[in-house]
Amino acid sequence: MAEEKKQPNPKGNNKNDIIMTIASKRGFFYPSAEIYGAKAGFWTYGHLGTRLKHGWENLWRNFFLGLSKSYFEIDDCNIMPKKVFEGSGHLKHFNDPLTECSKCHFRFRADQLIEDAMHTNVGGLDENALTKLIDDNKLLCPRCGSNLMHVRWFNMMFEMKVGATGEDIMYLRPESAQSPYLAFKREFEALRKKIPFGLAVIGKAFRNEISPRQGFFRLREFTQAELQIFFDPDKINEAENWDFVKNYKLRLCLAKDLKEEKITEITCEEANKELKIPKFYAYNMAKVQQFYLEILGMPAEKFRLRELDEKERAFYNKLHFDIELNMDTLGGFKEVAGVHYRTNHDLGGHQECSGENLEVVIGDKRFIPHVLELSFGVDRNVWALMDLFYKEETERTLFTFPASVAPIEVAVYPLVNKDNIPEYSNEVYERLGKEFKVFMDDSGSIGRRYRRQDEIGTPFGVTIDYDSLNDNTATLRDRDSMKQVRVNVNDLIPKLKKIIAKELEFEKAGTLVVKAAKEE
């Protein structure tokens, strides 16, 4: 069946295939339940991928929860009562357009079918407009060539029956965001009724996509990292740490400039004054951009904040910029995150539907807080790490991951497997293991082992040889420059810590390895 194609990417370019091969062979990720013939849209993270994902999640957690003393994480269920999605609007609005072949009865996502056939963007059109496009352009079933039926809406939530009587309908949450809204009242009170405050979730979400196609970019089960910030709408033009960002330049792609892919580089101050982007919103745009460029070290030219116009964004979003990264494997800029001003849509909806008063009283003002949402697709971001840090050189391929996300930070290589070298290597492994993610790589020629670790993005290697036994030194190798320096084993931990700390300040590790060695 068309929708069950195993192929991760319809464009199927070379870089994509290479990364997919490395990913499945080395243990980054592969299709879930593969031995039974995997279903599209479900993936397993292997032992390296899990660390890459956790590495990204931990950076995200530290960075975004570190923005305020009042930002905290919560952890909620995936299965939620039907009523929740009446309140959130998902039962009514969370639909994809579906068309069915009149003969083979295969079903297709109507918008994708039209976009593929006509190379045009049909986002935001209703079912009649889509049907008219199919009819006017005589589009037929891609499988059997018969006529397609009238487009209708298909709800994308997974439904299930709960309890022995089976009469209770519940759903898997289609976005993690609902959890903070449901927990809002409890947490507002537990956190002593201060505002703004923020609730984050790093967790699963589930969508019954009609045809999941783009590898990691349209999954049926996926992980989100989202921060919902509850704030007073009257104060949207205030930001506590404004001075730190006001001269910081945002890389914007405004809605009007999308066709030309024009980037507007503009300070937060200018964005506020000239584009009327409120300070609280601009501040968070800056922080998201810093996360990508400074924490993850991605090249600025691969990053943009893309504005969605009224037609494209959800009706409840008053302001909506997607974070897009330019990825070869996906043929251009693709969404990996978003900054959404959701107004009081969510809390308001839940208040109305649940009958629970979700207003707050601050001073002498009573109101439903507004929400600014920072929303990240974790799997998409993991894929972006694979795409943007992949590098080919004549003799090797490598991932130039920053150490903070690399699945393995330090590989330990015993030069030979005899003469006490394994025992000494074990000692070094144990000591380094207390501070870093380590791996003992002890089989094959040393050159082959270096390549093997380069291929999975291990930034540092420590080789133990005969000299090590005499003078307590080892060779420290840098992945990117392939430079090697001789280092005293007792200095390894402080030296590596220094290099990794510096890495976040954007210097190249290769130079630093040498510099750190010379400083002795």
Add this chain to the structure above:
Amino acid sequence: MAEEKKQPNPKGNNKNDIIMTIASKRGFFYPSAEIYGAKAGFWTYGHLGTRLKHGWENLWRNFFLGLSKSYFEIDDCNIMPKKVFEGSGHLKHFNDPLTECSKCHFRFRADQLIEDAMHTNVGGLDENALTKLIDDNKLLCPRCGSNLMHVRWFNMMFEMKVGATGEDIMYLRPESAQSPYLAFKREFEALRKKIPFGLAVIGKAFRNEISPRQGFFRLREFTQAELQIFFDPDKINEAENWDFVKNYKLRLCLAKDLKEEKITEITCEEANKELKIPKFYAYNMAKVQQFYLEILGMPAEKFRLRELDEKERAFYNKLHFDIELNMDTLGGFKEVAGVHYRTNHDLGGHQECSGENLEVVIGDKRFIPHVLELSFGVDRNVWALMDLFYKEETERTLFTFPASVAPIEVAVYPLVNKDNIPEYSNEVYERLGKEFKVFMDDSGSIGRRYRRQDEIGTPFGVTIDYDSLNDNTATLRDRDSMKQVRVNVNDLIPKLKKIIAKELEFEKAGTLVVKAAKEE
């Protein structure tokens, strides 16, 4: 409806109620989607509970994955194809006995209904035996007093339809263990075909319990932390680090001694020789016990490894000890984890059902690896932390959590909110925040703030007062002893690190705070 009772614990004792009140008021946990009237068996972790849970998970991860260079974590989907559960046997065997009222048609778990009425254990009985017990003892519907119908089996997996055509049936995994079995082949190859090797998952599992009753102990959505160790069955009486555990005393409750609740204290060596417990199994029992007693610091008398006899354990488990903790809130010893020798049941079943060869070749031997499973219910363990570390004193209640799991490690208290004290406190908060989980507690009297942090188990407090501004010192307060010492602010981080490191060696922090101060 009976099954939807909000009451967390049918025994409803006082300690349970107190902990539940603190938990929901302070942000540890509360029923999920509460504003819509929560469904039984679904809970949300609030901002403190999420940290407590993550703290436990991180300790588990570091400890158990640290046992071998070949143990790694993977991360998989919750939704899995139907075929998986044909291979695993869950479609056929994962059932609870159900009886229905002939009049009101309410459904009950037959075994629980009988056990409640007759105060006897009916585990392992089949549907006919259960029906006979109901009939012989004239048990009636607890709701309306009518006759109960014949007992039948009810499959506990959540089923859902996937894809636009809806013809694909998939299930939420009822145990995280299936993921390592499905990924076994990929990871065995990626990890260079070494055995034993282990795959861990910390993730969700889902069971459609007919009547979830005991608070955190029978959830419909819950988190498991499981390590599946694949090994050569011919080497089950070998353990690499046997010398480290052979004289370590296990606390066993053997099947024959269950009624008397007798504990057998016996070394691993004796368990191996006298009880014929294989070394590989005994080694892992010792490690699990060490995790509870030494890493989590739980009192030995609250811990036992309980043997399940042939009738109680799953048919595929050749050896099965539950880890049980004695909890006041649950009226005795309750299961929080298990050590299961699952043989080749799982890989064998999947090989047969998928047609994929899951044998390995080691040397000149070809075989399906056997599995030793270390399985932990994370939510149960979180509850155990709340139960075992809860303490009442005349003037306060507190949780004596070890710092490693405490939601907040250090609270910072500015004595007053003026005269530069908030600014200085902020500086201290920022510095400590780089190393510890910190919280700024700046409202209410200082005594009230201490109580508030004691109540949620914050082990350390740092009070900033007028003297701090002059001589750069602060008051460091220990939760358990309530002792206070004056410390130079520059020494806070190394001092706290030292105390926390020592804590793992079983000295009381209170003494250490004083000792650390005197050492200067």
